Amino acid sequence: MQTAPETASVASTEQPFELILQRSQIRLPVAPGESMADVLQLAGVALETLCEQGVCGTCMTRWLDGEPDHRDSCLSADEQATHVAVCCARSHSATLTLDL
Secondary structure, eight states, X not given: OOOOOOOSOOGGGOOOXXXXXXXXXXXXXXXXXXXXXXXXXXXXXXXXXXXXXXSSOTTEEEEEESOEEOOOSSSOHHHHTTEEETTXXXXXXSEEEEOO
């Protein structure tokens, strides 16, 4: 059974960032300990999730700008260059723009 990778970051050391939805120009704050998937769903964005651990790839979303902190175990390096698993990823940059 495949499991999500361990991360050195814990919620208390994560930095907040802003999620920008390119198509709708909506900006959403993501607090430490919050997932992008949760923030998107609370904002009414239709998003399918399944494992919510970065294993299945169901929530894979194209990113356009920023520096994602990939924490999944489902995306290849080539896929990570253009997509992010929003259930578990964070952002190294202050903003992360998604193709939504």
